[in-house]
Amino acid sequence: MARVIFRWTVLSVMGVFFLLPLVAMVEFSTRDPKTWPLLLDWPRLSSEYPALTEGIVASLAQAALTSLLMLALLVPTAVWVRLRLPRLRRLVEFLCLLPLTIPAIVLVVGLAPVYAWVNYLIGGSSLTLVFAYTILVLPYAYRAIDAGLSAIDVKTLAEAARSLGAGWFTVIVRVVLPNIRSAVLSAAFLTVALVLGEFTIASLLHRTNLQVAIEFLGKSSAGVSVAVSLAALLLAFVLLLVLSLAGNSRKGKAS
Amino acid sequence: MAEIAADAPQRVAPRPRLRGAALLGTVPFFAFVTIFLVIPTLTVVIGAFTGDGGRGFTLANVRALTDDYILDAFGRSITLSASSALIGAVLGALLAYALVTAKPDGLLRRLVTAAAGVLAQFGGVTLAFAFLATIGLSGFVTLWLQEHGLDPYANGVWLFELPGLTLVYTYFQIPLMVIVFLPALDGIRPQWREAHVSLGGNTWQYWTRVAGPLLAPAFLGSTLLLFANAFSAYATAAALVSQGGPIVPLQIRGALTSEVVLGQANLGKAMALGMVVVVAVVMALYSLLQKRTAKWLG
Numbered sequence: 001m002a003r004v005i006f007r008w009t010v011l012s013v014m015g016v017f018f019l020l021p022l023v024a025m026v027e028f029s030t031r032d033p034k035t036w037p038l039l040l041d042w043p044r045l046s047s048e049y050p051a052l053t054e055g056i057v058a059s060l061a062q063a064a065l066t067s068l069l070m071l072a073l074l075v076p077t078a079v080w081v082r083l084r085l086p087r088l089r090r091l092v093e094f095l096c097l098l099p100l101t102i103p104a105i106v107l108v109v110g111l112a113p114v115y116a117w118v119n120y121l122i123g124g125s126s127l128t129l130v131f132a133y134t135i136l137v138l139p140y141a142y143r144a145i146d147a148g149l150s151a152i153d154v155k156t157l158a159e160a161a162r163s164l165g166a167g168w169f170t171v172i173v174r175v176v177l178p179n180i181r182s183a184v185l186s187a188a189f190l191t192v193a194l195v196l197g198e199f200t201i202a203s204l205l206h207r208t209n210l211q212v213a214i215e216f217l218g219k220s221s222a223g224v225s226v227a228v229s230l231a232a233l234l235l236a237f238v239l240l241l242v243l244s245l246a247g248n249s250r251k252g253k254a255s
Numbered sequence: 256m257a258e259i260a261a262d263a264p265q266r267v268a269p270r271p272r273l274r275g276a277a278l279l280g281t282v283p284f285f286a287f288v289t290i291f292l293v294i295p296t297l298t299v300v301i302g303a304f305t306g307d308g309g310r311g312f313t314l315a316n317v318r319a320l321t322d323d324y325i326l327d328a329f330g331r332s333i334t335l336s337a338s339s340a341l342i343g344a345v346l347g348a349l350l351a352y353a354l355v356t357a358k359p360d361g362l363l364r365r366l367v368t369a370a371a372g373v374l375a376q377f378g379g380v381t382l383a384f385a386f387l388a389t390i391g392l393s394g395f396v397t398l399w400l401q402e403h404g405l406d407p408y409a410n411g412v413w414l415f416e417l418p419g420l421t422l423v424y425t426y427f428q429i430p431l432m433v434i435v436f437l438p439a440l441d442g443i444r445p446q447w448r449e450a451h452v453s454l455g456g457n458t459w460q461y462w463t464r465v466a467g468p469l470l471a472p473a474f475l476g477s478t479l480l481l482f483a484n485a486f487s488a489y490a491t492a493a494a495l496v497s498q499g500g501p502i503v504p505l506q507i508r509g510a511l512t513s514e515v516v517l518g519q520a521n522l523g524k525a526m527a528l529g530m531v532v533v534v535a536v537v538m539a540l541y542s543l544l545q546k547r548t549a550k551w552l553g
């Protein structure tokens with residue numbers, strides 16, 4: 001009995017603490033009744049807050065491109081290292097997990113000179129952030145994909161496909177990839193969630209994305225910026241909740 | 256089984272040539288990581304010891320770290336990280352314990368762990384705005400309290416200073432603690448408690464002599480992880496504190512955005528290196544404690 005009381009006391013106190021800011025955001029963003037209808041009206045939104053819509057579009061494009069680049073870099077390398085260069089596995093793992101110990105603010109300091117070259121060679125588009133973001137998501141994406149590859153017998157699959165005359169491209173894209181679909185999906189989800197929430201690198205390298213736009217907007221029209229924050233937050237919530245519930249139910253089936 | 260697989264015929268060149276050709280497959284990955292991860296890291300490390308002319312080895316930047324305002328920033332960063340880590344660890348451990356006493360596969364536990372997974376990732380500008388809407392100057396809770404005759408800001412606005420940052424940081428520290436501490440709590444076997452009780456021990460002795468010592472390394476390790484998490488956070492603080500630099504990440508922002516004026520381009524790199532050193536030490540301790548935890552609660 002004491003345990004039950006303890007449990008529900010802790011849970012309700014924490015529940016209030018964690019729900020209060022969300023409730024406050026709803027209340028704050030509905031003080032001006034025109035705020036939410038405006039958010040749903042894309043043409044008007046882009047004429048009234050061009051920086052915001054530009055940021056939203058930039059963030060969506062960054063999220064999509066980062067997922068693609070991450071997959072294109074990680075999946076073939078992870079498969080290849082497993083099959084042919086097992087000695088390099090520790091090195092690849094070390095490099096992939098390295099960003100965990102380097103705070104984003106430190107990475108920005110080192111990236112600034114690299115991006116001076118990127119500006120010079122490719123230009124200053126906000127899409128160039130995709131390179132830095134791919135580094136940021138490496139640890140999470142690597143762990144997801146590595147776990148996926150550990151769960152299947154890559155070697156046998158690859159040898160079977162090779163013995164039937166498949167090239168390496170076919171092996172990776174048409175044999176291995178479909179087998180690690182759920183791992184790839186969770187890596188991509190994490191990537192999208194991370195990129196949509198990224199602020200440090202974008203703002204310090206003077207490029208735009210959703211978070212930079214929200215921060216900029218916060219200085220002039222707080223109501224709209226809180227509303228957009230809430231919308232972005234709900235999107236990330238849904239993405240990550242789907243991810244973690246899917247993960248849970250998969251584990252449940254396996255055991 | 257594995258040996259047979261390894262000896263299976265492969266339609267490729269003999270070993271020596273194979274190695275070189277096989278390495279080619281990893282070139283894109285290594286090239287990318289070199290340009291966007293290794294070079295930036297080296298830039299920070301080397302830049303911290305380079306004079307502002309871009310040439311010559313110097314200790315001036317590292318020595319400048321002992322300037323009062325930078326030492327203060329490091330001190331405040333460590334205070335902020337330590338206090339938010341401690342509060343987050345204690346409250347997070349309580350919440351995790353509350354979850355452990357619930358049904359292991361129940362809806363409650365699944366919901367709370369899923370929510371913790373989401374909230375631990377939550378940070379940055381949106382979190383800052385969430386708290387501005389809550390206890391900002393015209394926030395929901397602030398207005399409500401003022402209507403009832405209580406002014407949280409009677410003694411000055413603390414939201415944009417260390418106490419405020421600590422409060423905001425706990426919002427992602429508690430969920431992170433739940434995620435990293437829950438596995439350790441799950442490792443505690445009910446048999447240990449039964450054995451303890453059957454030998455005549457009471458609850459107090461159980462917690463101080465059995466469960467406490469077993470959980471201590473896990474608790475300390477998780478606290479260190481929370482410390483590193485808060486120490487490297489930037490976006491939340493940047494959105495709350497728009498000018499000046501009470502903590503190191505914001506000092507680095509200052510050095511980055513006004514490096515031309517100050518002529519101290521590499522001081523930012525020295526501060527960045529200082530941050531990496533702190534995080535590396537903390538993470539090394541963390542992995543040591545992690546190993547100790549695994550002995551009993553793996």
